[in-house]
Amino acid sequence: MLDIIRKKVSEGTRLTREEGVWLLKNASLLDFAELAETERFRLNPERRVTFVIDSNPNYTNICNVDCIFCAFYRHEGDKDAYTYSVDEMIPRFKAAAKRGVRTVLLQGGVNPAIPFEYYTEMVRRTRAEVPEIHPHFFSTSEIIGMSNVSSLTVPEVLLKLKEAGLNSIPGGGAEILSDRVKKKISNKKGTSADWLNVMREAHKLGYKTTATMMYGHLETDEDIIEHLSVIRDLQDEYHGFTAYIPWSFKPGNTPLEKIIPTYATGTRYLQMIAIARIFLDNFPHIQASWFSEGKKIGQIALSFGADDFGGVLEEENVHASANFVHTTSVKETVDLIRSAGYTPAERTTLYDIIAEYGDGEYPAAAIDTARLNVHFGASEILTSLPILQEAS
Ligand code: SF4
Numbered sequence: 001m002l003d004i005i006r007k008k009v010s011e012g013t014r015l016t017r018e019e020g021v022w023l024l025k026n027a028s029l030l031d032f033a034e035l036a037e038t039e040r041f042r043l044n045p046e047r048r049v050t051f052v053i054d055s056n057p058n059y060t061n062i063c064n065v066d067c068i069f070c071a072f073y074r075h076e077g078d079k080d081a082y083t084y085s086v087d088e089m090i091p092r093f094k095a096a097a098k099r100g101v102r103t104v105l106l107q108g109g110v111n112p113a114i115p116f117e118y119y120t121e122m123v124r125r126t127r128a129e130v131p132e133i134h135p136h137f138f139s140t141s142e143i144i145g146m147s148n149v150s151s152l153t154v155p156e157v158l159l160k161l162k163e164a165g166l167n168s169i170p171g172g173g174a175e176i177l178s179d180r181v182k183k184k185i186s187n188k189k190g191t192s193a194d195w196l197n198v199m200r201e202a203h204k205l206g207y208k209t210t211a212t213m214m215y216g217h218l219e220t221d222e223d224i225i226e227h228l229s230v231i232r233d234l235q236d237e238y239h240g241f242t243a244y245i246p247w248s249f250k251p252g253n254t255p256l257e258k259i260i261p262t263y264a265t266g267t268r269y270l271q272m273i274a275i276a277r278i279f280l281d282n283f284p285h286i287q288a289s290w291f292s293e294g295k296k297i298g299q300i301a302l303s304f305g306a307d308d309f310g311g312v313l314e315e316e317n318v319h320a321s322a323n324f325v326h327t328t329s330v331k332e333t334v335d336l337i338r339s340a341g342y343t344p345a346e347r348t349t350l351y352d353i354i355a356e357y358g359d360g361e362y363p364a365a366a367i368d369t370a371r372l373n374v375h376f377g378a379s380e381i382l383t384s385l386p387i388l389q390e391a392s
Contacts, residue, residue, distance in 0.1 A: 002031060009035050009278060012042060017225050020279050024221040029267055032274035036305030039277050043284060044307045048356065049337045050285075050347040053330060053363065054103035054136075054311035055096045058318070059084050059122070063109025065141060067186040069175070069217060071253035071321040073109045083111060086121050090129055097132040100330070100364065101314055103349040105170050106137040110145035116157070119146055120164040127165035134349040135165065139172040140198040141189055155201045162205055168349055169202055171210035171245065177230050178223040185217060185256060196234055203240025208350050211241045211283075215272055216248035216264030217256060224272070228279045235282045242351050243285035243308060246272040247292035252322035266297045270304045277305025285351055290336060291326050292319065299340040308347070309337055331362050 001022050008015060015023075023032070060083040063073035074081040093104055106122070108114075119138065126135045138146075138161070146157045175185060177192040202209055211231045215224060235241050248264035251257035277286045288306035290298030291313055298309065312333055328336075334357055337344040346354040346363055357363070 002027065005278075006035065009038050012281065014281050015279055017229055020225040020228065020275060021221050023275060023278065024224060024271065029270060032271055032278075033304050036274035036277040037303065039281065040286075040305045040307055043281075047342050048345050048353075049302055049307055049309050049340070049342040050345045050351065050353065051309040051333050051337065052103050052311045052347050052349065053100050053314075054105060054349075055101045055314040056105045056107070056311075056316045056318070057089070057092060057096075058108050059089055059106060060108035060111045060114065061317075062111040062113070064112055065110050065186065065188045067175075067189060068255040069185050069214070069249055069251075070318075071250070071323075072318045076111075076113065083108075083114065086118065086125055089122065090125055093126055093130040093133050096314060097130050099314065102132065102354075103134045103136050103311065105311075106135065107139050107170065107172060107318075108142060110141050112145065112149055114149070116146050116150035116152065116160075120160055123161055123164040123166045134168070136168050136170055136349050137161075137166055139170055140195045141173040143169070143198050144190060144194060154198055155205070158198075158202050158205055158207065162207065167206070168208045168242075171199075171212040171241075174212050174227070174231075175214045176217075176219045176223050177213075177227040178219065181217075181219050181223055192230065196230060199240070200234060200237065203234070203238035207240060208242050209240055210243045210245055210287075211235075212244070213246040213272070213276075214249055215246060216268065217260050224275070225279070228276060232280055232282060235280070239282070241283055243287050244276050244280055244283050245287040245289065245310070246276060247289050250292075250319055250322040250324045252324060254322060266293065266300075269293045269297055270301060273301045273306050274304040290328060290333070291316070294326065295328070295332075295336055299336055302337070302340045302342060308351075309333060309344075334362050 005019050061072055061074050062076050062081050062083060123135055123137060126133060143154060143157055147154050174195050179191050182192060199209055213227055248269060251261055273286060273288060285308045286306045287308040287310050288298045288301035289310050291310060312328060312330055334344045343356055345356040348354060
């Protein structure tokens with residue numbers, strides 16, 4: 001079977017689901033690396049790895065979906081629940097832009113107390129008042145929530161957000177696109193078809209989006225391939241996905257921690273990156289996450305098919321809620337890519353190249369290793385969170 005798969009990958013022929021499952025169950029890590037590298041350089045022949053200077057703030061942590069893998073959300077009335085107004089968010093975007101941030105991935109919980117007009121105002125004012133920032137706002141769950149609080153359908157919500165200036169949305173909320181798993185970990189979040197439907201409608205309107213996967217909990221190899229199959233099929237329809245981004249479940253402070261107390265291994269992550277690159281023959285980019293899996297594993301993932309190193313992540317609160325914090329700087333990001341054997345290139349949200357950096361060259365952005373966790377105290381740089389620093 002491996003020889004058949006090797007031949008198909010070298011010829012650029014699509015793998016079947018059965019072949020994908022076979023690889024997950026039988027291939028060695030080195031087989032994965034070899035196959036993924038073949039496909040990576042077929043799609044992206046240059047030894048270039050991109051990154052984005054970004055920030056992931058949150059406008060609310062109030063949510064009524066109660067996913068059991070989530071440590072981030074609170075209910076209305078909880079003492080540490082928060083919702084920021086548009087007036088409060090815009091100065092944060094302006095301050096981030098001054099420090100060199102170019103992409104803001106903004107998400108919240110699904111807060112039914114927020115009216116739909118809040119979201120369109122957030123987009124419109126970001127475009128008008130902080131033009132340096134590309135708004136990459138609102139997951140599928142929030143878009144479905146917007147539909148629920150308004151009299152609008154999902155396509156109507158997406159159209160109004162587009163008219164306000166939004167043209168890309170993040171791929172969060174997919175977890176595992178298998179209803180067997182979804183029922184267990186996010187029963188109130190809707191089905192796989194719901195996630196795919198929002199993405200399909202967005203792509204129809206010309207949005208670019210990412211696709212994600214959170215693994216390392218109740219899924220099987222078959223569920224992983226089911227997930228990859230359905231996003232590959234959707235990509236064939238409109239080619240609206242820019243990239244695929246897997247990350248592992250972080251159990252800290254979550255109800256699911258009682259059943260799954262440990263992190264997925266580094267080798268499982270490398271498998272996830274490689275199988276995506278081999279199976280998703282119509283996805284231009286696969287993102288390795290230094291943040292979610294550690295800097296060293298992130299670097300190795302660049303030899304398992306990934307061609308993007310994600311964002312510098314000036315602010316991040318979701319993993320931090322699970323006591324999982326990694327930080328970096330723009331300079332370190334460039335150095336990590338370079339020392340892995342690739343040419344670092346800064347990109348836009350939509351994966352257009354801004355600049356490549358040769359030896360000794362760095363972007364001017366002033367993002368340092370301190371992470372902002374603004375919701376814990378306005379504009380404070382929080383130093384009290386446990387930092388999982390890796391040995392250098
Ligand atoms: S993952 Fe998102 S939708 Fe689920 S509980 Fe957390 S904030 Fe809410």
